[in-house]
Amino acid sequence: MPQPQIRIETEIPGPRSLALMERRAAAVPRGPYQGLPVFMKSGHGALITDVDGNQYIDFAGGLGCLNVGSTPATVLEAVERQSGQFLHSCFHVLPYEPYIALAERLNGLVPISGEKKTLLVNSGAEGIENAVKCARAYTGRTGILVFEDGFHGRTLLTLSMTSKVEPFKKGFGPFMAEVHRVPYGYCYRCPYGKQRESCQIECGDVFESFFKRHVDPMTIAALVVEPVQGEGGFVVPPPEFLRALREVCDRYGIVMVADEVQAGIGRTGRMFACETFGVEPDILVSAKSLAGGLPLAAVTGRAAIMEAAPKGGLGSSYGGNPVACAAAIAVLDLVEREGLCARAEKIGSRVSSWAKELSQSVALIGDVRNAGAMIGIELVTDRETREPAREATAAVRKHCLEQGLLTLVAGNGANVLRLLMPLIITDEQLEEGLAVLSEGLRGARN
Ligand SMILES: Cc1ncc(COP(=O)(O)O)c(C=O)c1O
Numbered sequence: 414m415p416q417p418q419i420r421i422e423t424e425i426p427g428p429r430s431l432a433l434m435e436r437r438a439a440a441v442p443r444g445p446y447q448g449l450p451v452f453m454k455s456g457h458g459a460l461i462t463d464v465d466g467n468q469y470i471d472f473a474g475g476l477g478c479l480n481v482g483s484t485p486a487t488v489l490e491a492v493e494r495q496s497g498q499f500l501h502s503c504f505h506v507l508p509y510e511p512y513i514a515l516a517e518r519l520n521g522l523v524p525i526s527g528e529k530k531t532l533l534v535n536s537g538a539e540g541i542e543n544a545v546k547c548a549r550a551y552t553g554r555t556g557i558l559v560f561e562d563g564f565h566g567r568t569l570l571t572l573s574m575t576s577k578v579e580p581f582k583k584g585f586g587p588f589m590a591e592v593h594r595v596p597y598g599y600c601y602r603c604p605y606g607k608q609r610e611s612c613q614i615e616c617g618d619v620f621e622s623f624f625k626r627h628v629d630p631m632t633i634a635a636l637v638v639e640p641v642q643g644e645g646g647f648v649v650p651p652p653e654f655l656r657a658l659r660e661v662c663d664r665y666g667i668v669m670v671a672d673e674v675q676a677g678i679g680r681t682g683r684m685f686a687c688e689t690f691g692v693e694p695d696i697l698v699s700a701k702s703l704a705g706g707l708p709l710a711a712v713t714g715r716a717a718i719m720e721a722a723p724k725g726g727l728g729s730s731y732g733g734n735p736v737a738c739a740a741a742i743a744v745l746d747l748v749e750r751e752g753l754c755a756r757a758e759k760i761g762s763r764v765s766s767w768a769k770e771l772s773q774s775v776a777l778i779g780d781v782r783n784a785g786a787m788i789g790i791e792l793v794t795d796r797e798t799r800e801p802a803r804e805a806t807a808a809v810r811k812h813c814l815e816q817g818l819l820t821l822v823a824g825n826g827a828n829v830l831r832l833l834m835p836l837i838i839t840d841e842q843l844e845e846g847l848a849v850l851s852e853g854l855r856g857a858r859n
């Protein structure tokens with residue numbers, strides 16, 4: 414029997430976390446979301462220790478930033494090496510090799526054919542903003558096409574593109590004009606009332622009608638899509654949906670932007686989710702796990718599109734910070750060396766078969782879906798009505814936390830358990846975590 418790795422020493426949250434919560438309330442606005450009520454002290458691999466000495470198994474993975482775990486040795490070495498040389502110079506003042514090396518590496522990895530170029534910025538939202546800027550400069554058009562339940566960030570342009578009103582958008586308008594929205598390919602809650610087995614991919618077929626009724630396609634610069642929706646509920650669309658989007662973009666000269674901020678860097682079983690679906694975007698934005706949790710995002714796209722912005726038209730003070738670039742190169746090495754894409758596939762198939770088996774006795778489980786290790790378990794109060802089980806989802810997460818498992822939630826109804834365990838999690842840790850989650854799901858009341 415493997416030794417259990419979860420170690421709970423106090424009530425959860427413990428006294429030190431409670432004290433920090435009070436300090437947080439006094440010093441920090443309530444706006445920044447906090448998914449878990451405990452404060453982190455340290456983390457190694459897929460184990461996290463809080464300030465009270467409780468040790469948890471991590472199924473939350475820093476909201477997708479920790480695909481390679483909390484303290485991967487080779488990434489730390491790369492950070493130390495680069496920090497010993499210089500922390501920053503600003504790429505616009507004095508350029509440096511790690512930026513170029515990372516751009517070259519991503520140009521080779523991102524699934525877009527032909528010549529590519531990469532711009533580095535600080536965050537997922539900044540990456541999406543820059544993808545839109547490049548698409549506008551290239552096409553000379555202004556419109557942006559996005560999807561219901563999409564999440565692209567919290568800056569004013571990306572918030573305009575993000576779908577959820579509460580808590581993201583309420584009170585923060587007015588939003589950008591020229592942002593148009595159509596339904597996503599969400600099979601469990603098909604916007605057209607179809608069943609996946611017999612549908613005609615109506616979700617990929619709305620555009621002609623949309624372009625007649627709502628907007629001239631020749632004004633659309635960019636279609637921005639998450640190949641697997643993150644915040645929207647870990648929604649895995651039918652591959653035909655994404656292929657239909659590609660065709661629409663080709664037909665009307667629209668730049669297709671894949672938002673892989675959450676789905677990229679090995680999570681879905683390939684380095685990038687677009688590969689999983691066999692779709693080639695024109696620009697791909699990666700972030701989150703790219704630099705192992707250091708702030709970095711990359712906008713990689715066809716050279717002609719990326720070159721459309723004039724000299725000096727793109728950039729930011731910290732974008733492509735050298736320490737973050739060095740970390741990212743080490744992360745990409747690690748993903749390749751350790752076969753983490755294959756590991757993501759293995760984790761995904763183990764967890765989804767576990768959840769499907771459990772769903773035979775736990776009626777709360779309405780749907781189980783995954784693309785590699787991007788795994789969503791949608792909970793419903795009734796399998797017929799598919800009413801989101803918001804309270805039960807919160808109860809499952811509370812149980813897990815108290816028993817030493819960190820989880821997150823997603824979905825418009827806050828009823829999807831979103832599992833983002835680091836891909837370096839051991840089999841023993843994975844099974845120990847699943848045992849806790851089983852108990853939580855079995856014990857939760859609808
Ligand atoms: C798909 C997607 N796009 C964009 C963003 C925004 O990224 P950031 O929080 O780094 O600005 C996120 C963040 O969760 C995301 O999941």
